[in-house]
Ligand code: PLP
């Protein structure tokens with residue numbers, strides 16, 4: 525029956541992890557997947573998550589019954605409050621809804637799927653940044669929404685192409701969907717400044733576009749949960765309706781537990797209820813109801829003052845180690861006199877740096893130096909540590925000179 529099915533290509537980033545694992549060279553460096561690593565290059569169970577694990581295991585009131593279709597209530601509420609802020613007016617007005625989803629990916633999918641069925645501007649495209657996380661295109665195209673790109677990365681300045689971005693927003697048909705990264709843009713590590721966010725909001729408002737935020741790195745960009753939520757809160761303050769996909773993979777280190785939330789900021793409580801009811805109907809047909817474990821961990825921490833403080837400390841330690849590695853890589857390249865400018869490595873924020881290295885240079889890094897990074901020159905900063913940063917810098921120096 526299936527003789528004529530054409531095979532699909534592997535996910536580039538997961539394939540990179542597999543290639544790294546298969547490499548037997550002791551000098552190998554994994555700068556591919558965006559997953560936090562310790563100074564020893566190991567995955568990290570956040571101490572606060574470890575604590576929550578034990579509390580959950582010992583809780584005799586917990587069972588393995590189904591969660592409600594839209595997920596764990598305390599998790600959903602706390603997630604919305606985390607991104608919108610303690611004193612969010614939209615929450616107080618009762619027009620913020622939510623659905624627990626299969627992590628950030630599931631939250632983007634759930635929002636995209638809803639839009640594919642109920643967005644009133646028929647045929648509207650979703651505009652994604654050039655470049656962006658590869659799954660954005662796959663998810664929106666998968667639900668039948670056309671995908672177009674807006675300029676984002678300026679290769680010349682190794683910064684934001686604000687003019688190009690605003691120009692695309694101006695030119696897009698009124699009522700287009702724009703997918704925006706609130707902080708720690710993947711893959712470039714380049715975020716708009718507050719003044720640039722204002723200019724973006726001005727155009728989004730004037731053109732009547734719909735804002736779809738995807739946040740997977742709250743707390744990772746600056747180390748401050750509030751600062752990293754700036755853009756979202758600013759848009760809400762200005763009265764935008766929006767969807768916000770939230771992932772707890774990175775900031776809780778809960779990658780495999782698939783803890784995520786779709787926060788919905790609607791015009792009125794009634795509209796919020798209607799949207800939630802449609803999402804519940806759709807969710808039932810895809811996953812029936814979401815998994816409990818990750819959301820229980822997150823909910824426990826977000827709803828307990830002491831654990832929350834400890835989480836903030838754990839987050840800062842991850843953010844600060846990444847920032848220290850940016851500095852270390854920059855210092856090494858400067859010390860080597862590597863041709864080119866490297867300030868962007870310290871200027872960019874979050875989990876990734878877009879180095880500006882070309883695909884042929886990446887190939888040499890992989891084949892000659894056993895350093896694994898994506899073909900677009902993105903490196904996951906957490907893969908660097910004080911033991912391998914010198915080696916990686918020397919490898920970069922060699923590929924840039926030759
Ligand atoms: N959105 C962006 C921009 C990401 O980089 C990621 C990956 O971490 C995600 C969403 C979703 O990840 P997950 O499904 O693991 O929560």
Ligand code: TYF
Nearest residue numbers: 535537538556557558659710
């Ligand atoms: O960009 C990254 O490395 C992370 C992890 O299909 C990821 O966002 C990568 C690919 C993918 C899912 C998650």
